[in-house]
Amino acid sequence: MRRAIPAQWFNLGMHLVSMVFGLFGLIFVLPNTEFIESLSEAGLQVFSWGMQNGGASYMIFGAIAAFLYGKQTIGLKRTLAFCIPAIGLSVSSELLGTSTGFPFGAYSYLSGLGYKIAGLVPFTIPLSWFYMGFSAFLVAATLMRFGTGWGYKIMAIALGALMLTSWDFVLDPAMSQTAFPFWEWHQAGEFYGMPYQNFLGWFGTGSLFMTVASVIWGKNDQPILNRQQILFPTILYAGNFMFAFVLSFSSGFYVPALLGIVVGALPLLVLYCTTPNGVDNQAIEPSLAVVALDSPK
Numbered sequence: 001m002r003r004a005i006p007a008q009w010f011n012l013g014m015h016l017v018s019m020v021f022g023l024f025g026l027i028f029v030l031p032n033t034e035f036i037e038s039l040s041e042a043g044l045q046v047f048s049w050g051m052q053n054g055g056a057s058y059m060i061f062g063a064i065a066a067f068l069y070g071k072q073t074i075g076l077k078r079t080l081a082f083c084i085p086a087i088g089l090s091v092s093s094e095l096l097g098t099s100t101g102f103p104f105g106a107y108s109y110l111s112g113l114g115y116k117i118a119g120l121v122p123f124t125i126p127l128s129w130f131y132m133g134f135s136a137f138l139v140a141a142t143l144m145r146f147g148t149g150w151g152y153k154i155m156a157i158a159l160g161a162l163m164l165t166s167w168d169f170v171l172d173p174a175m176s177q178t179a180f181p182f183w184e185w186h187q188a189g190e191f192y193g194m195p196y197q198n199f200l201g202w203f204g205t206g207s208l209f210m211t212v213a214s215v216i217w218g219k220n221d222q223p224i225l226n227r228q229q230i231l232f233p234t235i236l237y238a239g240n241f242m243f244a245f246v247l248s249f250s251s252g253f254y255v256p257a258l259l260g261i262v263v264g265a266l267p268l269l270v271l272y273c274t275t276p277n278g279v280d281n282q283a284i285e286p287s288l289a290v291v292a293l294d295s296p297k
Helices: 006-028 033-037 042-073 076-100 123-146 150-176 196-217 229-252 252-272
Strands: 107-109 182-184
Touching: 006 042, 006 229, 042 076, 042 123, 042 196, 042 229, 076 107, 076 123, 076 196, 123 150, 123 182, 123 196, 123 229, 123 252, 150 182, 150 229, 150 252
Parallel strands: none
Antiparallel strands: 107 182
């Protein structure tokens, strides 16, 4: 009998496939009006549905994948202890930002990312904060294998928040400054249309919900994973980073794309390669702080 694909991997696959189709549409289909005009009525309906729901779909798949992975790997309680603060604090920051300009600067969302909460923030945006923040922090938290004191904890939180922010370095220009934007800035941005304040807002929001989750987990209950166990969040982060990188690079935003590699993709690669292998690839019990690692030879 053929073995069933685990639900978290299925949703991750759908998430990645959705992003590939989204890239194809944004880079090749939308700029090609002749191709769109040549579509049949059924083709136009499919294209219209994809444009209206594609952006929301890939973020929903990503959030489901991250949640199921967390439940399987670090336990339901610890996953909820990250998910709830991440979604709650990020949507609060986004609602505050779109209303007052703090902490990100003056901006507003356009269409294409799903129903807007209070008419301001698409409901999918806090989902993306969750799954990207979760992925970045679980990989960064491998630093705490050297110790779970506040020094190592702060380093993990800072690196996780920096990796999260680096995703925005790459994504924001292509999503706001191109011919088919998903949000727009209402102030002159110093960095390729983005105000520097935006990066401080991203880093601060990410640091805040990562700190809250880490405090809830407690000093002796930090989920420190081995290399096999961080493969999933590594792929999830890398897939979203590549989506943003290709979109920005194809639009001519070379500096933000390369900067994102330095502060996001490179730390991800280093952390993954330097994290020890585990004795096995089993999920850790929710009551354990650290998985068993290979003994030094």
